[in-house]
Amino acid sequence: MAELKVPVTAADHARGGANGQVVLVEYGDYECPYCRLAHVQVMQLGRHFGDDLTYVFRHFPLTEIHPFAEPAAEAAEFAGAQGRFWDMHDAIYAHQEQLSLLFLMGAARALGLSERTLEVALEAHTYAPKVAQDFRGGIRSGVNGTPTFFINGHRHDGPFDYQHLADAIQSVRSGL
Amino acid sequence: MGQVLAPGVTAPDFTLHVTPDQTLSLSDLRGRPAILAFYPADWSPxxxxxxxxxxxxxxxxxxxxxxxxxxxxxxAWCHQAFAETRHLHFPLLADFEPKGAIARQYGAYRDGEGVCERALFVVDRDGIIFWSYRSPIAVNPGADGILDALDRLEKQENSDGRAQSAGNGG
Structure with a gap:
C-alpha cells in the first residue's frame, strides 16, 4: 500500500481541527471535475468529524489535460501567501466551469487582493516551485491520478464519495 | 493469475505497432533503461x-x-486517438494481433477478461528485467515504484562502474 512520503508540516495548507486525530491529505487539481466533486464531500466530512479531522490540500496539476490547473494552483498559493488560501480554493471549486485567467483575477479582486500583483506573480511563476514541490512529493508517495487521498499517511484506494471516505476515516479513528 | 516475469530474466523482445504505420521494438530501446507499463484499456477513467x-x-x-x-x-488507431486526446508524449504499443501475445510472454495477460494486467517492468540498459510489479487490476499503481526502481538501478550502475559519464564509477 502506498504511503505518504512527505509529512504534513506547518508549510501545508490545513483546515479543520488544528491537531485532528485523523489527517486527510488530498492531492488535487483545480480543473479536475472529480476533484470538484471531492471538494463537496470533503466539506461535508469536515462538518461531520469536526476537530477530529485535519484536512490538508496539496497541488497535483495535470497540466497536459488541464491548461488552467497550474495557474489556478499558483493563484491559490498567491492568495495563501496573504492568508487567503482557502478563500481562493473554495472560489475556484465553486466556479470551476468558469476557470480562466480572467476568473482568477476576478477572484483575487473579490478577496481584496491585487489583481496586478497576481498577474505579475503568474507571469514570473513566483509560486511554481511550491506547486512543483507538492507534485514531486505526490509522485513519490504513489499519487495515481486526481484526486488521491491519504488517511493518516496511507493511500485510500477505494471510491472517494462521502460514505467511503467517512467509513475509512471512522475506521482509522476507531483504531486509534 | 500467473506470475509476472521476475527480475534477472531477459525481457522478451517484441515488435509492436506504435502508430498504424510504424512499429517499435524493445531492442530499439537497448542502451537505455525502459519502463514497460501494461494496462487494461485506453479510455477507462x-x-x-x-x-x-x-x-x-x-x-x-x-x-x-x-x-x-x-x-x-x-x-494502433485507438491508441492514436487516445494519445491525441490526452496529449500523451510517449508511445502506446498495440498488443493487438495476435491479441495479448506479448503480455502473455510477460505473464501480464488476464485470460478471462482478455486484457493486460496492470503490470510494470523496469528493464535495464542490457535488456534484463530489473524490477517488476503487478498491481491489483482496480488499483492504478502510480509512478513511485518505477522511480524507486530507477533510483536503485542508477545506484547499482554507478557502483558497477558502468555509468556512462566518466567519474561516476565507484
Missing part, C-alpha cells in the same frame, strides 16, 4: 489517470535516461 500521471512524470523518467512505453490490447 482509471487507466487514463495512470497514463496521464506517467505523461506528467516524463521529465523525471528522462532524468534517469529512461523511456516509458504503455502497452495494451487496443489497436
Amino acid at each position: 482509471v487507466c487514463g489517470d495512470q497514463m496521464a500521471v506517467y505523461n506528467q512524470v516524463l521529465p523525471e523518467f528522462r532524468e534517469h535516461d529512461a523511456e516509458v512505453v504503455g502497452i495494451s490490447v487496443d489497436s
